[in-house]
Amino acid sequence: MANNEKKKIKVAFPHMGTISIAWAGALRKVGVEPFIPPYTSKRTLSLGTKHSPEAICLPYKLIMGNFIEAIEGGTDYVAMITSPGCCRLGEYGKCINHALEDLGYNAKYIELTLYDGVQGVYNFLREISGKNDPVLFVRAIMLLIRKVFLLDDLETRLSYLRARELKFGDAEKQYLKALKIIDAAMNTQQLNRARKLAFEEMDKVAYDKNKDVLHVDITGEIYLVCDKFSNQDITKELGKMGVETRKSLTVSSFLKDAIIPKIFRKGETHLQRANRLAKPYLMRDIGGDALECVSDVAYADQRGIDGIIHISPFTCMPEIMSQNIFPAMRENCDIPILPLIMDEQTGKAGYLTRLEAFVDLMRRRKRRLEMNKKQAPQEAEEKELV
Numbered sequence: 274m275a276n277n278e279k280k281k282i283k284v285a286f287p288h289m290g291t292i293s294i295a296w297a298g299a300l301r302k303v304g305v306e307p308f309i310p311p312y313t314s315k316r317t318l319s320l321g322t323k324h325s326p327e328a329i330c331l332p333y334k335l336i337m338g339n340f341i342e343a344i345e346g347g348t349d350y351v352a353m354i355t356s357p358g359c360c361r362l363g364e365y366g367k368c369i370n371h372a373l374e375d376l377g378y379n380a381k382y383i384e385l386t387l388y389d390g391v392q393g394v395y396n397f398l399r400e401i402s403g404k405n406d407p408v409l410f411v412r413a414i415m416l417l418i419r420k421v422f423l424l425d426d427l428e429t430r431l432s433y434l435r436a437r438e439l440k441f442g443d444a445e446k447q448y449l450k451a452l453k454i455i456d457a458a459m460n461t462q463q464l465n466r467a468r469k470l471a472f473e474e475m476d477k478v479a480y481d482k483n484k485d486v487l488h489v490d491i492t493g494e495i496y497l498v499c500d501k502f503s504n505q506d507i508t509k510e511l512g513k514m515g516v517e518t519r520k521s522l523t524v525s526s527f528l529k530d531a532i533i534p535k536i537f538r539k540g541e542t543h544l545q546r547a548n549r550l551a552k553p554y555l556m557r558d559i560g561g562d563a564l565e566c567v568s569d570v571a572y573a574d575q576r577g578i579d580g581i582i583h584i585s586p587f588t589c590m591p592e593i594m595s596q597n598i599f600p601a602m603r604e605n606c607d608i609p610i611l612p613l614i615m616d617e618q619t620g621k622a623g624y625l626t627r628l629e630a631f632v633d634l635m636r637r638r639k640r641r642l643e644m645n646k647k648q649a650p651q652e653a654e655e656k657e658l659v
């Protein structure tokens with residue numbers, strides 16, 4: 274390295290699904306090296322659990338584990354997303370920072386306050402890059418937002434194909450190739466091309482268009498909904514059973530509410546819909562994603578889909594509240610709901626058994642509803658004849 278060439282600082286974010294691809298793009302854009310820790314694994318979980326308060330929620334433990342692995346791998350900074358609010362997320366940052374200091378790690382800790390909206394991301398990029406280039410920062414933010422939307426669109430396609438693919442695993446193989454294409458794109462032009470190429474990769478999957486699949490929404494605490502390690506890859510497991518899933522909480526819908534300025538938004542946002550549909554059951558935001566989850570049940574019911582799964586971390590206060598509201602919704606919402614609570618002890622076998630039983634229940638219900646539908650006109654005809 275030439276003497277006058279400044280060493281790039283390395284910055285690590287915790288994992289949450291494929292979000293690292295979007296962050297890495299924005300950091301590279303402003304001249305910072307993204308440090309991607311190994312994807313969350315059992316080792317990450319055990320490191321995080323060892324150094325976390327026992328009763329804290331699962332995402333905290335996994336983030337802690339991600340940070341420890343990132344620091345061991347040589348990152349200079351660990352970056353944490355924070356927000357104020359009624360749940361523990363607002364305290365996560367400080368706790369993690371202190372815990373890392375107590376463990377003797379000397380990587381620097383930096384926060385990104387997401388609820389400052391686009392200004393929060395802008396400030397973060399300026400601080401971390403040490404530059405003062407507004408045009409560059411706006412481009413980096415645009416790249417980040419567009420990648421997040423593209424990643425979510427791609428996941429929707431994956432879910433569609435997975436439930437219908439002729440050879441199990443094909444869709445995921447193509448999806449992984451598509452992710453690499455998106456990761457490499459660094460500006461609008463490249464991203465447009467990446468979108469086209471990524472979907473072309475997905476189109477190579479052989480699938481049965483006419484297969485009768487079940488449709489399930491996945492709602493719950495956003496980290497668990499989006500992160501496949503923490504939800505034990507629920508969309509893949511359901512895909513194997515011929516279920517097309519739709520995540521009610523996505524990073525793109527969150528960005529639409531928290532980051533994207535109002536004038537650039539199209540249509541109703543998730544939070545706006547939540548305020549509209551959750552009102553009869555929950556009057557105000559009680560932290561986390563509870564309001565959204567309650568409204569997601571009503572929304573799934575309105576669309577007449579086959580079922581909804583609510584997934585939350587053990588001890589998550591807002592989601593304990595929303596799970597207790599679901600029984601009261603039964604009066605108006607006739608949709609099967611499966612609540613799943615996850616922690617570091619959750620075993621795969623019991624979890625799969627619950628999913629299989631739920632799928633079985635939805636199949637039988639769907640058949641019954643279809644039969645009722647067929648019989649209704651026949652009965653009406655018979656009545657007329659009488």
Ligand code: SF4
Nearest residue numbers: 330360361362561589
């Ligand atoms: S929403 Fe739940 S899991 Fe997420 S930080 Fe708050 S308490 Fe923890």
